[in-house]
Amino acid sequence: MRVIVCDDDAVVVSSLAIVLGAQPDIEVAGTASSGEEAVRLAAELAPDIVLLDIQMPGTDGLTAAERILAVPNPPRVVFLTTFSDDEYIVRALALGAAGYLIKQDVAGVAPALRAVAAGQSVLEGEVLERAVSLKATTPGKPDMGSLFPQLTEREREVVALIAEGLDNREVADAAYMGEGTVRNHISSILAKLHLRNRTQIAIAYWRALR
Template sequence: MRIIIVDDDKLVCDSLKIILGAQPGIEVVGLGSSGDDAVRLFREIAPDVALLDIQMPGRDGLSAAREILAEDPAARVVFLTTFSDDEYIVAALKLGARGYLIKTDVRAIPPALTQVMEGKRVLEGKPADSVDFSVGVEEAESHERTGAFVALTDREFEVVRLIAEGLDNKEIAATAYMGEGTVRNHISSILAKLGLRNRTQIAIAYLKA
């Protein structure tokens, strides 16, 4: 498979090029450091997979993926993330990205890319085909509070629904008429009650319900 890697950290790019390029069946055909680079490389090279960092100075990976997927809905875009990127990941997946991989878990990247080439969606290196992140607002609002979600308050469940819609904390605060600090507190409570690690897992649990 032919892949491009776009990350504003040159060390990450160079390291991944060496590690992935040494894998049988993987060829790194382009490197970039910005969202603009990602769009340009995708147009020029038409890689099998685009590995994009989410947060980059200037144009970020989310914006680049939006343009790439608008031009080619079948594009295989996979995000490289850190756990601090949780606020962006659900929105990225709703765009049509094929998944996300943790930058520091290098060993999980090659097999995950193979799964992507097989048409699967990968989250932290694990397949997640049963999750439909394209669910619309009306469908999300129709979800009933069942299973573990019954332990949540009305406001907490509202935050869960908005997370599943791909809203970040600022957007949730504006939509639900609460402060961003309150949103963060609700998310912390939700994670504790549901035994989850991050907001992406909250969205997955909600969309699987």
């Protein structure tokens, strides 16, 4: 597989290029230090996978990914970041990213890229065979009743909107309810699903689609 590595930290790029380049089935087709450069290289080199840092000055990884994935037959995008539990995960999944990996686990990057190349998705190193891709390939909406039978219909609606990357105000607008009501639903969802925050709600949604 041909991979582009993009990170604004030159040490990270160099390390990943060495680790990945040593793999017999991985070719580092190019490296970039900004989202803008990653977009250009993706168009020029037609890689199989673009490995992107999320937080970069200028064009960040999420913006770059959106542009890379907007073209016909795009490469798969895998995010590599320091942050394991924040809103970036939600936005990355909603964009259609094939993976979200943590920088500290460099040894797990190559196996994760192999899983992505095989058509699977990975989240923090865990293979999710259908979670992210199902959103784009399955017509209509998933049966939320079967995914989360313990939730009310309105709570399931809130879960799906959070999984799309919407904040509380946007959820309120989309679902025609007040922000206070949204917060109440989220509190109930967290209690019923034994979760800590809204990011984990989104992750639970994608994992439930497996």
